Amino acid sequence: MTAIHEKNKVAAPRPETGRGSKNGAEAVSDMNDRALGLRGDFPILSSTVGRDKLPLVYLDNAATTQKPRSVIDAISGYYERDNSNVHRSIHELGERATALYEAARERARLFVGAESADEIVFTRGTTExxxxxxxxxxxxxxxxxxxxxxxxxxxxxxxxxxxxxRLFGLVVKFVGITDSGELRLEDYERLVGPRTKMVAVTQMSNVLGTVNPIAKIAGIAHSKGIPLLVDAAQGAAHEGIDVASLGADFLAFSGHKAAGPMGIGVLYGKREFLERMTPWQGGGEMIRTVTLEGFEPNDLPYKFEAGTPNVEGAVGLHAALDYLDSVGTDWIREWEKVLSERAIAGLRSIPGLEIFGSARERGGIVSFEVPGIHAHDMAAFLDSRGIAIRAGHHCAHPLAQRLGVVSTARASFFLYNTLSEVDFFIQTVDEARRRLS
Ligand SMILES: Cc1ncc(COP(=O)(O)O)c(C=O)c1O
Incomplete structure (x- = not known):
């Protein structure tokens, strides 16, 4: 174990309520021990980076998380034992691959709390x-x-x-945000009208870390008979998902941001909506019959899964969701809260540094800027010390415009990050400030 991953001996941050009966510092120290133990499940975390072979400090989890051994093994095991196309081959491998693919769908159903596996559509990710x-x-x-x-x-x-x-002649409207980075909920009352047909909102902002009051927004939308789509790309692995308590009629997340592989994602959609919706891609598997005159679409969820699907992705996602549930999303949320509170407190002590967003409910994402230092220079300096963060507009131009910035530096945490990593990150940001400004 390298120096920065050593068990943290410094005073733990202010305790939060709800961390068991131990005193706060002890509870935090126990959580740190658990995170240190979990690191062993992720082979890449023991690797080094750069010419000087520095220990990797991976704080770019909002872009993609690292993968545990169980996910890597599930994917290679699938190719070593079971690989075949699904839903079409009448032979043993074909049946095995189909069973694995459908078992992954059932696992995803359980993870999001859907009533039926027919409401789970596999996609390439949140975007798709x-x-x-x-x-x-x-x-x-x-x-x-x-x-x-x-x-x-x-x-x-x-x-x-x-x-x-553009295609259908619709109008897109936007709820604004406050200076602390929270949604202006009063805008919903103002903007929801008789022509509003869909409300869509992110569970957690990938820039500000704000966790939005989804159930409240669902209440507003549903009171007017409007469905709600939840973008759970940043929520799935960090906040947990239950479509019933969130009030989501649609929900999307990506496997790769939830300890799973790239190229696989989940769309949950309530049956009543999915049944009425037209297929969006044509090809194999999504039809029941085809003639030269036309086609009849397949049943749910296959109607939305044209072509050969990402079977190894689904198998890897199954293992990832097992892993997340074995760690516990409540624990992950709580640990990331400890890490981000510590990061925010440390960053606040750096002269001139600005943190974007101070929402009351926030997850493990912290965006910041040191005036006079471009976010890319900050990221490059941290990289020279082995610390991976993200710098840029984070695919959120309208938000960057609202914040009045072109780019920000962003650190984002996951279950395997430790107190020592956070401290090393803060020290290095301060070093960058001294050396680059
Ligand atoms: C909030 C949010 N939505 C959607 C996406 C898109 O996810 P993907 O690129 O996995 O489709 C991201 C990725 O960063 C995100 O943070």
Whole structure:
């Protein structure tokens, strides 16, 4: 174990309530021990980076998380034992691969709390899931109908609707945000009208870390008979998901941001909506019959899964969801809260540094800027010390405009990050400030 991953001996941060009966510092120290233990499940975390072979400090988890051994093994095991196409081959491997693919769907159903596996559509990720709904749902709307988004959305939850608006003559409106980075909930009352046909919102902002009051927003939308789509790209692995308590009619997340592989994601959609929606891609598997005159679509969820699917991705996602549930999303949320509170407190002590967003409810994402130092220079300096963060607009141009910045530096945490890593990160940001400004 390298120096910065050593068990942290410094005083733990201010205790939060709800961390058991131990005193706060002890409870935090126990959580840190658990995170240190969990690191062993992730082979990449023991690797080194750069010419000087520095220990990797991976704080770019909002971009993608690292993968545990169980996910890597599930994917290679699938190729070593079971690989075949699904839903078509009448032979043992074909049946095995189909069973694995459908077992992954059932696992995803359980993870999101859907009533039926028919309501789980596999996609390439959050982006494709939202594009699917934006096209297929909006194809049934009338020109002049409205879609209500927010100013803190990722481009995936903006541009998909803007494309649909161009195709179908719709109007896209936006709920604003306060200076502390929270949604202006009063905007919903003002902007939801008789033409509003969909409300879509992110569970957690990938820039500000704000966790939005989804159930409250669902209440507003549902009181007017409008469905709600939740972008859970940043929520799935960190906040946990239960579509019933969130009040989500649609929900999208990506495997790769939840300890799973890239190229696989989940769209949950309530049966009553999915049944009415038109297929969005044509090809094998999504049809029941085809003639030269036309086609009859397949049943749910296959109607939305044209072509050969990402079977190894689904198998890897199954293992990832097992892993997350074995750690516990409540624990992950609580630990990331400890890490981000410590990071925020440390960053606040750095002269001139600005943190974007101070929402009351926030997750493990912290965006910041040191005036006079470009976010890319900050990221490059941290990289020279082995610390991986993200710098840029984070695919949220409208939010960057609202914040009045071109780019920010962003650190984002996951279950395997430790107190020592956070401390090393803060020290290095301060060193960058001294050396680069
Ligand atoms: C809030 C949010 N929505 C959507 C996406 C898009 O996810 P993907 O690129 O996995 O489709 C991201 C990715 O960063 C995100 O943070």
């Amino acid at each position: 899931a939202i594009n699917l709904v934006a096209y297929s749902f909006c194809a049934g709307l009338k020109p002049g109908d409205e879609i209500l988004l927010t100013q803190m959305e990722h481009h995936a939850n903006i541009v998909s609707w803007q494309i649909a608006a």
